Amino acid sequence: MTAKQISKSSFQRLPIYLEYLRALLARDEKAAYISATAISNALGLGEVQVRKDLSSISTLGKPKIGYNIAKLSHQLEKFLGYSNVNEAVLVGAGKLGKALLNYRGFAQYGLRIIAAFDADKNSIGKTQEGKFIYPIADFGKFVKKTGVKMGIITVPAESAQAVCDMMIENKICAIWNFANVSLKSPKDILIHSENMAVSLAVLSNHLSRQLNTVNKRRKTWTESMK
Amino acid sequence: MTAKQISKSSFQRLPIYLEYLRALLARDEKAAYISATAISNALGLGEVQVRKDLSSISTLGKPKIGYNIAKLSHQLEKFLGYSNVNEAVLVGAGKLGKALLNYRGFAQYGLRIIAAFDADKNSIGKTQEGKFIYPIADFGKFVKKTGVKMGIITVPAESAQAVCDMMIENKICAIWNFANVSLKSPKDILIHSENMAVSLAVLSNHLSRQLNTVNKRRKTWTESMK
């Protein structure tokens, strides 16, 4: 049961496959199987790439048939860790924090945000669709009692590192960071930062190139970016 | 002024450098210069990597001194296309749509969301901090008049492709997609999809590995992921 070595980039495509398979199941088009070819067409990826990605977590693929959709979904879920519910706590109940707190879609990834914390007294105690917002001072106590391992940071950049440190002190070991800073941490703690700036850069650059430099050169980076 | 060929992954680090430099300027620690070494330490990247990335968009680097922070920021902004304000329209004024619509932080990337559109009559006409939400039927007219080139999709997955098609029909050429589907489009249209699932997968997997398989093997993918 030794999992094949899977590359970072390959790993990051797995949730995309899963999402697609789930959509298929939801539509219930009674087809039980799907080929790597079909997946690659639907998602705009290379056929071989899809097959290689899938072969590293599954052995369901059969020539002329493809993969059993339901089974493959399960394998993906299991591999990605969606099967066991991940509970998380969130710090920073501002606009974004509240939006995440109330977002129901996380359930499908096995994530449940069980509580939020905020420094602002006005936010505290209020319920957002059944979720409680506690004063930040209670963080340690709460985490100790519940044993939560995942933390979500939605505070302004200035306070993000402090919150991060606090989380680590309290044995949180995976952090999802929405603040606009790179956080420092020991390397056994996984920090994953959401980065709007990167996305925006891709779009902005595309636009400004398209508008300004109307094909001065042959192969611009934009083209090379698939 | 022929820009060096810049790789996709290198490009995606540029906004991160810019963010860091801006933070430095904001703190105003009177240091006018910074070395690639210092940047790499702060961001946890390879020293050579930083230097290589920067050298492809700048010639400011001087031995023993480093880069002029302010000038380098400008070069980055210019290259990334933040200098010219990018106007955008948003379709789908649900929770996420409204959150983005009201987010002031976009200004620093040169993005301005000038209007939103929604199919739901109840949302229409309402102002959100000065922004208007129009009926979706007015989309074409609005875009033609203003000449906007960037579209943001924050509708549910089911309607995302339809919205995407509508945008393309109306000459939108860069699309920022927050819906959970991969959109099909001609390849001169840039579609950049935000993907929560990928982020969550990274975190979930880390957690479930950490909890379940307490070092069965030497080199897991988790370690290999930096």
Added chain:
DNA sequence: GTTTTATCGGTATTTTTTTATTGATAAAAG
């Protein structure tokens, strides 16, 4: 003024990732 030190930027090397090629296999068609 010479030596040392920090740092840059180019070239070379290694590693990682993607893409192409090929043989095997299971079902369908003849």
Added chain:
DNA sequence: CTTTTATCAATAAAAAAATACCGATAAAAC
């Protein structure tokens, strides 16, 4: 029952990205 077809998985080749190495240079130390 043989041939064709769609597909998988393994290996090989190509491309892209990360890293290591090295000479050059500008400032600081001696």
